[in-house]
Amino acid sequence: MLLFLTRRVLLGIPTLFGLVLLIFLLIHAVPGDPAVVLAGDQATPRQVAAIRAQYGFDKPLMDQFAIYVSQLAHGSLGVSYLTQRPVARELADRLPATLELAFFAMTLAVGIGIPAGLLAAQRHNSWIDHTLRVLGIGGLAIASFWLAIMLQFIFSMNLNLLPVHGRLSLGMQAPRRLTGFFTVDALLEGRWSVFTDALRHLILPGVTLSIAPLATIMRFTRASVLAVLRRDFVLYERAMGYPRAILMTKYILRNALVTPITQIGLLLGAILGSAVVIEDIFDWPGLGSYAVQSIATDDYQATLGVVLVVGFLYILINIVVDFVHALIDRRLVEQL
Amino acid sequence: MTSRLRLFARDKAALAGAGLVGIIAFLALAGPHLVPYPQDATATHILDGLDPPSVAHFFGTDDFGRDLFSRVVLGAGTALELALGVAGIAMAIGVPLGLWAGYFGGWLGNAIMRVTDVFLAVPSLVLAIALAQLLRAGVGSAILALSLTYWPHFSRNVYAETRSARTATFVDAMEGMGVAPNRILFLHILPNIASSIIVRATIGIGYIIMLAAVLGFLGIGVPAPQPDWGATIAHSREHLPDDWWLAFFPGLAIFLSVLGFNLLGDGLRDIIDPRFRRSR
Numbered sequence: 001m002l003l004f005l006t007r008r009v010l011l012g013i014p015t016l017f018g019l020v021l022l023i024f025l026l027i028h029a030v031p032g033d034p035a036v037v038l039a040g041d042q043a044t045p046r047q048v049a050a051i052r053a054q055y056g057f058d059k060p061l062m063d064q065f066a067i068y069v070s071q072l073a074h075g076s077l078g079v080s081y082l083t084q085r086p087v088a089r090e091l092a093d094r095l096p097a098t099l100e101l102a103f104f105a106m107t108l109a110v111g112i113g114i115p116a117g118l119l120a121a122q123r124h125n126s127w128i129d130h131t132l133r134v135l136g137i138g139g140l141a142i143a144s145f146w147l148a149i150m151l152q153f154i155f156s157m158n159l160n161l162l163p164v165h166g167r168l169s170l171g172m173q174a175p176r177r178l179t180g181f182f183t184v185d186a187l188l189e190g191r192w193s194v195f196t197d198a199l200r201h202l203i204l205p206g207v208t209l210s211i212a213p214l215a216t217i218m219r220f221t222r223a224s225v226l227a228v229l230r231r232d233f234v235l236y237e238r239a240m241g242y243p244r245a246i247l248m249t250k251y252i253l254r255n256a257l258v259t260p261i262t263q264i265g266l267l268l269g270a271i272l273g274s275a276v277v278i279e280d281i282f283d284w285p286g287l288g289s290y291a292v293q294s295i296a297t298d299d300y301q302a303t304l305g306v307v308l309v310v311g312f313l314y315i316l317i318n319i320v321v322d323f324v325h326a327l328i329d330r331r332l333v334e335q336l
Numbered sequence: 337m338t339s340r341l342r343l344f345a346r347d348k349a350a351l352a353g354a355g356l357v358g359i360i361a362f363l364a365l366a367g368p369h370l371v372p373y374p375q376d377a378t379a380t381h382i383l384d385g386l387d388p389p390s391v392a393h394f395f396g397t398d399d400f401g402r403d404l405f406s407r408v409v410l411g412a413g414t415a416l417e418l419a420l421g422v423a424g425i426a427m428a429i430g431v432p433l434g435l436w437a438g439y440f441g442g443w444l445g446n447a448i449m450r451v452t453d454v455f456l457a458v459p460s461l462v463l464a465i466a467l468a469q470l471l472r473a474g475v476g477s478a479i480l481a482l483s484l485t486y487w488p489h490f491s492r493n494v495y496a497e498t499r500s501a502r503t504a505t506f507v508d509a510m511e512g513m514g515v516a517p518n519r520i521l522f523l524h525i526l527p528n529i530a531s532s533i534i535v536r537a538t539i540g541i542g543y544i545i546m547l548a549a550v551l552g553f554l555g556i557g558v559p560a561p562q563p564d565w566g567a568t569i570a571h572s573r574e575h576l577p578d579d580w581w582l583a584f585f586p587g588l589a590i591f592l593s594v595l596g597f598n599l600l601g602d603g604l605r606d607i608i609d610p611r612f613r614r615s616r
Contacts, residue, residue, distance in 0.1 A: 018454030026470055137349070141595035143546055145553050146569055146587030149576065157577035273459030277550055281573075291462075295469050295554060307466045311458040 001326070008322050012315045019311045023304055024068050028061075051078075077308065078301035080294070087305040091287060095309070096180025097167060098279065098286030102271045103181075104202050105209035109267065113214040114260060117221025118253070124226060132218065139215035144274045148208040148281045155204060163201050165283035172197050205282040209274055213267040217260050224256040231255075258329055265321035269314040276306075340607045350603020356596025363409050364416040371406035378561045386579050396581040398568070404581060407563040408589050414564050415593065418479060419544040423537050425483035430490025431533060435521050437491065438498025449495060455488040464547055468556040478557045482547055486540060493536045497529040504528075531608040535601055542597030549590050565590050 035052035036043070043051075052058060056067045071078075077087040120129045156164040167182055168174060175185035175194055183202065186194035228234065229252065237247055272287075279288030287306050294302030344350055368374050381401035389396040395404035433452075437445035455463065464485040471477030501507065502525065510520050551557035552566025560567060565586040572582035 014450060015453050015457050018450060019457055022454055023466075026466070029470075137598065138591075138595065141542070141591050141598055143549050143566075143569075143587055143590045143594070145550060145566075146583070146590060149569065149573060149583050150587065153577055153580060153583070269459045270461075273461035276462060276465060277553060280554075291465065292554060295465065295556060298469075300470070303466055303469055307458060307462055310462050314459060315457055 004326055005319075005323055008319050012319055016312065016315055019308065019315075020069060020072060021065070023308060024065055027300075027304070054078075072308070077305035080299055080302045082294070082297050082299050082302070087302050090290065090302070091305055091309050094286050094290050096177075097284060098272070098275055098288060100181040100183065101202065101205055101209065101279070101284060101286060102268060102275060104206040105271050106213065106264070106268060108206060108210035109213040109217055110264070112210075113217030114221050114257070116214075117218040117260070118225055118248075120218070120222040121225035121229065129222075132222075136215040136218050139211045142211060144208055144212065145277045145281060147211060148205065148278050151204050151208060152281070162204050165281075167198060167201050167285060168194070169197050169201075205278050205284055208278050209271050212274070213271060216263060216267060220260040220263055221256065224259040225252060228252050228256045254328070258325065261328065262321060262325055265314075265318040268317050269310075272310050272313065343607050344603060347603045347606065349599050350606070353596050353599025353601075353603055356592055357600050360412050360416065360593050360596060364413040367409045367413050371403075371409045373403040373406040374410075386575065388579075389581055395585040396579070398571070398582055399575065399579075404568075404585055407568065408565070408585050410563040411565045411568070411586065411589060412593070414558055414562060415545050415548060415590075418475065418482075418548050418558070419541045421479045422482040422486060422544045422548075423541050425479065426486040426540070427490055427533065427537060429483065430487035431494050431526075433487075434491035434494025435498050435526065438495040439502055439517065439521055439525070445495075448491065452488040452491050452495075455485070456492070460485045461547060461550060464551065465554065465556065468551050475558050475562075478548065478551050481551070482544055485547070486544060489540060490533070490536060494529060494533060497532050498525055501525050501528050531604075535605045535608055538597055538604055539601035542594040542601065545590065545597070546594050 035048050035055070035057045039048045039051050055071070056064055059067070075088055077091065079085065080087050080090060083090065116132055120132045123129050152164055155162045163169060172194060175182060175189050175191060178185050178188055182198035183195055186192075186198055234247070234252065237251060242251075275284075275286065276288035276291050278284070279286045280292040283289065287309065291303055291306040294300075294306070363370070379402065384397050384401035386399055387393055387397045387401075393403050393405060395408060398404055398407070433448050437448035439445075464481050467481035467484055468478055471481055498521075507520060507525065510524065548557055549564075549566035549569075552564040553570045555567070555570065557566060558564040568586040569583050572579070572586075575582055
């Protein structure tokens with residue numbers, strides 16, 4: 001198992017290297033002086049000169065790439081010309097907010113999607129199955145930013161049930177930073193009112209982000225449960241008079257959940273992608289709203305920093321998913 | 337073929353999808369001659385600003401007094417033009433690369449597929465945003481950014497199909513006769529995998545419409561004043577909660593077009609590739 005994990009991590013390295021190379025080439029593919037491009041339109045000549053010296057843009061291309069890689073290896077993603085702070089530090093401050101939102105959305109998607117898919121498969125071709133299918137197809141076609149605005153319009157502006165934006169209400173003091181997840185930190189501190197407030201702020205952006213992955217997970221669960229139900233061993237166990245509940249949880253689900261779980265990695269990536277827009281709409285202080293803000297101000301170092309960090313997270317998540325997958329299905333360990 | 341047509345005709349969801357796609361294509365083509373206020377693509381009448389939906393303006397008007405119904409219908413042209421352009425360019429890049437990688441394999445095939453993996457290692461939306469920003473606002477750069485984001489989906493798909501097609505006996509026979517590899521690839525293997533490419537493109541167009549709407553929403557897509565669904569929704573946020581129609585109708589248009597292409601793509605896949613048939 002350890003060997004499997006090591007090999008899987010080693011396989012991720014070329015992809016990460018490729019991603020760095022891609023971004024490096026992007027910086028150079030843009031017409032104009034890369035130092036000016038990175039510094040932004042409103043940068044002073046001194047800032048441009050500083051960036052040129054930092055990345056060695058006056059040296060040959062190969063040297064430049066070596067410098068860029070070593071900068072990254074030392075954890076430097078450049079300096080945001082807008083805030084004059086290191087991009088890496090700003091991203092580290094904002095990462096927990098994005099992760100809390102993404103995990104919350106994923107929990108909703110898995111927590112509702114898998115039971116719903118199971119229900120649809122059990123009541124195959126019933127009205128429940130058809131309704132869930134229509135909802136699932138619809139869920140994949142909704143533009144998330146539109147859904148976000150509509151939810152804000154209905155639940156915050158008209159019904160006044162949930163907050164429009166932010167992570168906490170005004171005047172509410174953020175919990176001491178342990179994990180960076182406000183809900184978890186508030187619970188650890190035992191401040192119940194902060195926890196409920198943070199949770200209320202999570203609901204609308206979380207629901208928005210969960211819709212598409214929820215629909216996907218439901219679809220995959222339904223299809224794979226149906227496929228397992230047709231297998232001979234299920235017929236045999238039914239004939240032997242196994243209690244339905246044990247048959248379902250112990251034998252069918254274990255076989256059927258492999259496919260939906262392998263999707264989680266891809267879906268988390270998709271959530272991180274949509275979070276860019278959704279965070280902006282809900283003023284959620286994470287990576288996404290940082291990216292949008294840096295787009296609006298042409299802060300390229302900041303945008304590219306977000307792309308690198310999200311790409312890195314995505315590769316990491318897929319390694320974790322492969323590992324979990326291998327834990328469920330040991331046959332994979334021998335294949336790699 | 338007729339049995340396939342019959343299969344398709346029995347699939348109500350796919351028919352609905354084909355209907356929606358048909359309507360959107362029709363509106364995209366005939367839109368400028370159909371809408372009540374075709375000049376509202378660019379003209380402004382500030383005095384009629386922010387009227388709620390009425391008989392004169394089915395979807396109301398925006399803050400420049402432009403008829404929203406006209407602009408939503410004209411937006412279909414913008415969206416479809418962009419999505420078809422992107423799908424075309426992405427295919428032109430992805431299909432040959434996938435064919436070569438799948439057929440020749442070796443270090444070149446490996447290299448092509450590793451590059452594909454790198455592009456797929458970043459969520460497409462994030463990559464598209466970074467590219468669109470680097471290339472500066474404009475239709476051309478939005479199309480380029482989305483094409484560069486979407487081509488790996490084609491190359492991966494075509495790669496897998498080519499790998500399985502090259503083991504066919506007719507390929508062995510042609511290789512034995514000394515037919516040039518490119519001739520085998522483009523005249524014999526490509527037609528055999530074309531149906532799977534069409535399915536991928538149909539589903540892809542729905543996805544690209546969605547991505548393009550996000551770019552428009554972020555202000556790095558189609559520049560104003562050209563009618564664009566995403567940009568209209570972004571603009572509507574200043575006018576909520578009072579003027580809800582500004583946000584509602586363009587979003588509905590995105591929903592219906594993406595839904596149409598998704599349903600049609602699913603239906604086509606069921607017919608062409610029974611391996612993935614939805615279990616009913």
